[in-house]
Amino acid sequence: PRTLRHEINNPLNVLSTSLQNLSEDVAEVKDSRYLESARRGVLRIGAIVENLADAASLEESLQAEDMDEVDLEQLLANYVGNCAITHPEHGFLFRGTGAAVVVLASDYRIEQMLDKIIDNAIDFHRAGSAIRVQLDAGPEHARIAIANRGPPLPRDATGSVFESMVSHRGPDNRLHFGLGLYVVRTIAEHHGGTVRALNLTDGSGVVISVQLPLATDESRAEEQQAQEHSSRMA
Template identity: 30%
Template structure:
């Protein structure tokens, strides 16, 4: 793609132009007595035009002046002298020179435009080949290698610096370098400037930089993905300036390719995460479903041993009771796993109805009578709570899980509070206790699967309760948060109120 002429040829063009004029003179000199001078002038003008098209503007101008001089010396009487016998020949010389200059200008301009068009065509073809090669690249290393091979044709040493961003894709951390030229700390600072400012940074005018480097930001449609560091192998500033559009086009192609690889990697990672999550949910669902049947049989057999007639000895009855209790606990765990799998797989259908929240509080406390028997339960429910649209069975599970956690993670005899109220278009419910609270720094993790409040808790549990609560509340379009308060902990959830049907509002009216 190097379209510049060697300096030796630039000088030789003037010699070639002079030789063309001399050859024209030698060729037409024998015809001096046979041809009219006007025809000889046309032959010299043809020589000037050939010089303009072939050799360029400068040699063509010299050829025009030299042609006038040779025509005067050899063809205008008196011959072999620059003297002019007839003053009209001065007009001939002027017209000949003017026509020669104009012809040389137009011919040279045509030649330059043709050369530029051919150069642009070559660059377009090369950029098309580069885009095709980059389209097949699968890694950043391949992108850097293809770019280096391409720019080596224009005598450029290339280093591709790919920005390492945070999870959000907007915070710059460090560069990953791909190239033969290792950048020093000062050069990396200029690369960061080009990345942050989205501007071209040149170091050719700086003292002590060694190799002059041009830093081109790789600006993709969404963000700046890196920097292209170009070190020319020559000190030709004009050539670098002429190559600037090509280099910017290469930087744009590299940026688009790097962004494509980034999104392809993100899509593949997301697809793998979805597949892994789907597999985990399927395993949980399958295990919990298959284990519930034998556990039910185990509970029945344990009850049979306890109630057997004649009765067994006290030790066997106690052992059968322990087996029954453990089977009940395992059955509860399997139920939680199955519910969690259904909620995550979105296979559960909400049976939502307009109903009072007070009934859920009452049914939940009755189910946990044995657990809450030794606790002081403080319930704060306003009398004017409106009807709420929710699934009673699932919301009962939420309240039971929160009350069970509040009882487990609080000292014996400590009070437990259940407080409900309305705020704007939300029903807000909080379940709190007096106890150690949630561990600091892990508030965002308590709703994850199999996450416990403490890393080595003394209280038995599986870490599914709060995860199930979050899934159920979010399925209702609500929100749930955990927080510490002075002397204890609290879990708050909110459900949208909506507008009950008119008939139900009339039934609730006193």
């Protein structure tokens, strides 16, 4: 990622400097809308490169992290409580299972994943409506669902919102670039999980649902072996 960023940023810097010199040396193009469009294009390419490099760095760093037992019930209760403090202008509701829901995970990465989903919900929720966080547990999986009232997703966009650099819910539902939900998918899949984005059944908003496997004796043993192997290789 660092090499990619360096190799692309070098010619971008040359291009940016050349555009600046052009505006200073050639008076008739100083206020040209074409020059301004070129400048915006350079900035946009730079932002895309940074986002792509950050995504690659995330994938690399995840591979080096150990998993521990994490109680999602406790983590989510604390997390939603903190959201209410850090975002007092928004309402948050949490409904859990009332019992421990244990997964093998990096608690930091789970919170990073939640940050991206909550940021998305805040950006698009309808004023005066609460953001709802729900935890359910089945025989083999836990499910975290975060729902917000607001503009629904286009029918053909419920899968592509998790692609790198794509979001469909900009102003007036226009396409814009971002990494937030791509980070969500990357972290969920690293933990053996899946993620879905669906419109609420009444069309009044969106729910993002993350499913993660519950911790088992087998998964605990596999993680212990992986950590021991990493220690020997260090």
